[in-house]
Amino acid sequence: MNGGRIWAIVEKEWLDMRKNKMVVIMMALLPVLMVGLILGSTFFMQRAPEEELNLNTGSQPFSLPPELAALGAKDGFIALMNDQYMFYLLLIPMALPVYVAAYSIIGEKETRSLEPLLATPISTAELLVGKTIAAVTPAVILAWFSFALVAAGMAFIASPAVFAQLVRPVWTLGMLLLSPLFALLSTSCGVIASSRLNDPRAAQQVTAIFVVPVIGASIAVLAGKIFLNVQVLLWTTAVVALVNLGVLWVAVRLFQRETILTRWK
Amino acid sequence: MIRTEDLTKRFNGTLAVDDLTLEVRQGEVFGFLGPNGAGKTTTVRVLAALIAPTAGRAWVNGYRVGREDDAVRASVGILTETPGLYPRLDAEQNLRLFAKLYGVDDVGSQVKKYLTMLGLWERRDEPVGGFSKGMRQKLAIARALLHEPPVLFLDEPTAALDPEAARVVRDFIEELSGQGRTIFICTHNLDEADRLCDRIGVIKQRLIRVDAPEALRRGLYGQSVLIQLQEVTPTLVAAVEALPFVKSVAQVDGCLRVALDDPEAQNPAVVRALVEAGGAVQFVEKEEHSLEQVYFDLMGGS
Numbered sequence: 001m002n003g004g005r006i007w008a009i010v011e012k013e014w015l016d017m018r019k020n021k022m023v024v025i026m027m028a029l030l031p032v033l034m035v036g037l038i039l040g041s042t043f044f045m046q047r048a049p050e051e052e053l054n055l056n057t058g059s060q061p062f063s064l065p066p067e068l069a070a071l072g073a074k075d076g077f078i079a080l081m082n083d084q085y086m087f088y089l090l091l092i093p094m095a096l097p098v099y100v101a102a103y104s105i106i107g108e109k110e111t112r113s114l115e116p117l118l119a120t121p122i123s124t125a126e127l128l129v130g131k132t133i134a135a136v137t138p139a140v141i142l143a144w145f146s147f148a149l150v151a152a153g154m155a156f157i158a159s160p161a162v163f164a165q166l167v168r169p170v171w172t173l174g175m176l177l178l179s180p181l182f183a184l185l186s187t188s189c190g191v192i193a194s195s196r197l198n199d200p201r202a203a204q205q206v207t208a209i210f211v212v213p214v215i216g217a218s219i220a221v222l223a224g225k226i227f228l229n230v231q232v233l234l235w236t237t238a239v240v241a242l243v244n245l246g247v248l249w250v251a252v253r254l255f256q257r258e259t260i261l262t263r264w265k
Numbered sequence: 266m267i268r269t270e271d272l273t274k275r276f277n278g279t280l281a282v283d284d285l286t287l288e289v290r291q292g293e294v295f296g297f298l299g300p301n302g303a304g305k306t307t308t309v310r311v312l313a314a315l316i317a318p319t320a321g322r323a324w325v326n327g328y329r330v331g332r333e334d335d336a337v338r339a340s341v342g343i344l345t346e347t348p349g350l351y352p353r354l355d356a357e358q359n360l361r362l363f364a365k366l367y368g369v370d371d372v373g374s375q376v377k378k379y380l381t382m383l384g385l386w387e388r389r390d391e392p393v394g395g396f397s398k399g400m401r402q403k404l405a406i407a408r409a410l411l412h413e414p415p416v417l418f419l420d421e422p423t424a425a426l427d428p429e430a431a432r433v434v435r436d437f438i439e440e441l442s443g444q445g446r447t448i449f450i451c452t453h454n455l456d457e458a459d460r461l462c463d464r465i466g467v468i469k470q471r472l473i474r475v476d477a478p479e480a481l482r483r484g485l486y487g488q489s490v491l492i493q494l495q496e497v498t499p500t501l502v503a504a505v506e507a508l509p510f511v512k513s514v515a516q517v518d519g520c521l522r523v524a525l526d527d528p529e530a531q532n533p534a535v536v537r538a539l540v541e542a543g544g545a546v547q548f549v550e551k552e553e554h555s556l557e558q559v560y561f562d563l564m565g566g567s
Binding site: 004005007008009011012015016019020111112113114115116117118119120121122123257258261262 | 276310313314315316317335338339341343345346347348349350351352353354358362363365366367368392405408409
């Protein structure tokens, strides 16, 4: 592995990304919407009367998980909603790199630039590592930055109990560990899809498959089936890391120079 | 500098290059002619270590293709069929990327050297997407030269260029050929091959013939002169045929086509024989065969 060549690819990808308004807009839009949604809804919920947020009434009463019940009906409900939102924040590192990965590889197909690139002494691994770093890094930084913004905003608009729930170790660790893994997973899927497909949109849709388990987990938390703690998080991280290894192995095997050069039309 | 032995490439059973044995010498400009699908681009891709041969062996700049691919890639420059530039990046950014990938020591000065040499320095900070086809082709040639490779592969260097741009590119290739580089050109442009190449290989999966353009012509047609007469009669034909050094005589469009070994020395005797037999000689000219004619005759016979 030659670091200089990998860095040259990373620089090129970032330069190209900066000049592609569509990619920049798509990358900025999701975090802005997520942060706005989380802070906005918390702001209004925090200022709503207690009885409006007390769902433990009516014919089908909703009871908070025991870990949140101690916060009271209103703060407990807001904390539960924030747990949901944190799952959506985790979708940022999953959704963003696929735009970059799909464009960066399918874009090479469109401009027919892969052949001169592969004619240089760069290895397939160096090329894929360069493209992966270029796609993963901004997505992870944006995810961390979004979490930091949400946490900073919560310090001002949420009650101390709600804020403490948000910045508890499970989410801080979750953002630190799962964001890069989700971003890597998404990028590898983008590489796999791009190696076989000609349309960046189709490549992006393939990654949507991995959104389903995250949404599923968020529903399970909302339904009170799971309460996230550090132990659950570490197990999840280990599973995602294993899935990553498998997907990465497939991506490298599918990205064959000869196949790509002779079959990409 | 480039050597292949029984080089063969198949794609899922389809034969692309068959048993190619070839040697291209250092400093030589070698033209590779053949119809679409003849295996020209596949040969270049194998020699540039982009794809692996199915059978046979090849060496480029002393490095074995398939075993020392990194060294092969580092010692060749390649102009692919399409320029394959990054349209959103400017000319300088495009070249800087490749200079770094090739491990060029002084990236800045090498990029400047080739942008200046190809007349693109003033437009170095413009996105390549706005360049004309000719400018893109020149930039792609500059990219292939950044690391000063001793071997240069040019796949259809003037295809799809207007005559003016094609001329600029051709002139640049001529300039490069004087620098001791080995240049391997795949082309459909027969005039270009005739002008630029020291030797030409004609391929249709198998190598049909390799020689210098002039030797190819001589090998196929020998040397002949066309003699225009006021009237061609059997007596005149017989008079020429009677000369011992004449290889053949044919009547073509009111002229006699006379095949000779050494036209400059033998023409006076031919004219004298015709005049003595009562012929009125109007013009005598050396018959020229275009490389196009050579190519089609070789293809027809393959």
